Amino acid sequence: MxxxxxxxxxxxxxxxxxxxxxxxxxxxxxxxxxxxxxxxxxxxxxxxxxxxxxxxxxxxxxxxxxxxxxxxxxxxxxxxxxxxxxxxxxxxxxxxxxxxxxxxxxxxTDQGFDMMLREWSADVDIFRPENVALQTQITELVTQYDKLQGAMMIEFRGETYTPQQIARFYDDVDRDTREQAWRAAAERRYADHEAVEDLFDPMLKLRQQVAENAGFNDYREYIWTSRYRFDYTPEDCLEFGKAVERVCMPLAQQVDVDRKAALGVDALRPWDTSVDVHGRPPLRPFDPKNIDDFVAKTRVIFDRIDPRLAAGFDALSEHGNLDLDSRKGKRPGGFQASLEATRQPFIFMNAAGLQRDVETLIHEGGHAFHYQAASTIDNLFTRHAPLEFCEVASMSMELLAMDHFDVFYDSPENTARAKRSKLEGVLHTLTWVATIDGFQHWLYTHPGHTRDEREAAWLDLLSRFGSDVVDWAGLENFRRTMWHRQVHLFHVPFYYIEYAIAQLGALGVWLNYRRDPKAALAQLLDAFALGGAAPLPTLFETAGVNFDFSEKTIAPLVENLQQEIEALPV
Ligand SMILES: [Zn+2]
CATH class of the missing domain: 1.20.58 (Methane Monooxygenase Hydroxylase; Chain G, domain 1)
Structure with missing residues (x-):
């Protein structure tokens, strides 16, 4: 490739x-x-x-x-x-x-020119000079939100932590430690709740104004054009929410019931949701000081899925386009970037030796393979697929890799643990996306709403997509302001359903692969090679999956997910 x-x-x-x-x-x-x-x-x-x-x-x-x-x-x-x-x-x-x-x-009209035309037309159609100043005001509010988040330091047992740093205690096998860390973070976050709402109100108002200036009734209509959502409707997204409620929630509740029983607690509290139920220490798939070993083992996984993927992964190494170790002077996080003139992908991450790092490299690897396959498209403006499909590339790679975690673990027990946490994560993605997406539909189709109305809408969504098994008694303030930490709501409104659309596509690819690995992989690579020169339904169809997120598609996928989860020890 x-x-x-x-x-x-x-x-x-x-x-x-x-x-x-x-x-x-x-x-x-x-x-x-x-x-x-x-x-x-x-x-x-x-x-x-x-x-x-x-x-x-x-x-x-x-x-x-x-x-x-x-x-x-x-x-x-x-x-x-x-x-x-x-x-x-x-x-x-x-x-x-x-x-x-x-x-x-x-x-x-050939080679994706039709796609380019409809996207460029959308850009030009919605542009209004008077919106430039409004966008600047929105950006300033977002910057203030970021400042609040960045200044958030949490005192815990005599030390000071960022929200990311304190998260490590949520997996601590000692329940008191988990609870105290969780409460310290939640209380610190809650101290800013008025300030966050004070920023969010004018943000909503400005976005509504941007939409009206561009000739739309509300900001949701504006987003549908500005995000090039030509191939699905707001109703499709709301239908997705209903399907998740019917199909995913029973399984999500069952996972929590099993967790509660395995932990042997009277009440499953929010700080009990990610700890290992048997009190085992966190998985350590590789030594973070030995990045070569991390790369070599990940390569074995790609090779087992398909040798062409291993060859693509080798190309990243050969071009010096992997920077994976965590070291001083490096920005946090991980991403895949495209080098458009040399037509090479680049992967950046901070590997700390955790199972999450294995999944990150495989995920970013999926983006890289997608780019490599599409890089023969000469027209840059039709080279990149829409985000809804880009994440199919990365998320399906994560699912295909699941059966090969033994490369990193000596014991079948740890391999099964890694796989189970991945599968539960998929389920959580679907229910959380339904919550956040549903909230945004409500927010932007109810301009001028009060804070009380907003809170009621949020709690209504939590009653549909939150777990009944988790006990929030005495923690109601934290629950009703939980959305404050979802940065997408502030930074990139409505950008969230993409994750669910892609997750469903990835589940479809995974099922195809289990039936016929060769054919499924060939279809996926064919779809990669289309880049952005075809609309979403064609990309999905070429990859061998339906572009549909109604119950008809979701039910069989979740049924298979359930069988896989039930086959693994809690
Ligand atoms: Zn991604």
């Missing part, structure tokens, strides 16, 4: 120098291609220029993520973020308008 490098494209362009970039972009605003072929060439040249610019930005970001303590690297990264990137967007918008105004655009 490796593709030849074409790094020599436009070697003379220094993207850090705006005086070199600006005239090159301006050419695409001024040109008036006078035939369909000329327009095709115009897109092709724009694509090559954009590849070089995006690869430059990606590399600055990666360099900074890998070396946050290097001042020269940081300066180069900030120069990109502050001086170059903001100037690109307005020019690119003019370029899109020029394309849409060209009379030959309708003659280009």
């Amino acid at each position: 490796n593709t030849p490098s074409n790094a020599a494209v436009l070697p003379e362009l220094d993207v850090a120098d705006w005086s070199q970039v600006q005239p090159r972009l301006q050419q695409f605003i001024d040109a008036t291609p006078d035939s369909a072929d000329a327009l095709r060439r115009w897109v092709s040249e724009l694509s090559r220029l954009s590849e070089v610019i995006y690869e430059f930005g990606s590399r600055k970001n990666i360099d900074n993520a890998c070396h946050t303590d290097d001042e020269a690297i940081e300066a180069a990264y900030l120069h990109w973020v502050r001086e170059i990137a903001p100037k690109l967007q307005p020019m690119f918008f003019e370029i899109q308008k020029n394309y849409l105004a060209n009379p030959h655009r309708d003659a280009l």
Whole structure:
């Protein structure tokens, strides 16, 4: 799946120098291609220029993520973020308008040009100059929310922790430790609840105004266009919620009932939901100081799934495009980035030796294989699939890898533990997405609502998608403000259902694979190779799964999930 490098494209362009970039972009605003072929060439040249610019930005970001303590690297990264990137967007918008105004655009319908046309049309249709200032105000509110989150320090047993750091105590085998840590974090979070609501109210108001300015009735309508949701409707999402309620909730409750019994507690409390029920220490699949071993074992898993995946993984190593170890001076988290000009993927993460790290590398590996397969598409603007399908690539890889965790564990007991936690995680994804997505539908179709009404809507969703088995007595304040920590609600409104759509697709791929591994993998790779040149239903169909998230699709998937979970020890 490796593709030849074409790094020599436009070697003379220094993207850090705006005086070199600006005239090159301006050419695409001024040109008036006078035939369909000329327009095709115009897109092709724009694509090559954009590849070089995006690869430059990606590399600055990666360099900074890998070396946050290097001042020269940081300066180069900030120069990109502050001086170059903001100037690109307005020019690119003019370029899109020029394309849409060209009379030959309708003659280009092959190779994903139709997809590009509908996306660019959406961008231009909803743009309103008066919304630019409103978006800036929203961004400022989001920044204040981030500041609140970033300043959140939790005192616990004489030490100070961030919310991420204190989370390690939620798995502690000592129940008192878990409870005290959980309460310390919840109380600290609750101290900000008024401040968060004070930021959220004006955010909602501004978003409603943005929608009205663009000619929509409400922000949900605006989002459906701005996020290119051409192939499913708000009703489909609400239908998904109903299906989860009917199909997933009984299984989710059963998982909690089993957990409660295994723990032998009178009441299953929120701090009892992630600890190992048999008091075993956390899984340690690899030594974080031995990253080569981590890479080698992950490669074995990919090779067992399909040798072509192992070859794709090797290409990442060969190009020096894996940065996996956790070390001082590295940004936290993990991501996969695309280097568009050299057409190579890059994986960044902070491996600490946990089972979660194994899943992260396999997940990001899925994104990388997807990119490798699509990288032969010359038109950058049709190379990337919609997010709903990108996550099918990564999530299906996680599921296909589940039966090979023995590569990391000596005992069948630990292999089964890792698999069970993965399967329970899938179930949790579906129920939590239904909660958050349902909340957003309510929020943005009830403009001008009061805080009390909002709280009632949230509690109503928790009564549908929360576990009856978990006992929240005395913790009601924390429960009714629980959504405050879901950053998507503040940062990227409505971006959440994508995870569930992709999770269902991944479950479908996994079932196909168990029936016929060769055929299922071939279908998946075919779908990868389509990149973004086909609509979602075609991508799913090519991958061998239905693009549908109603009960008809969900019921058989969850039935199989249930059989797998029940076959494993609690
Ligand atoms: Zn992902």
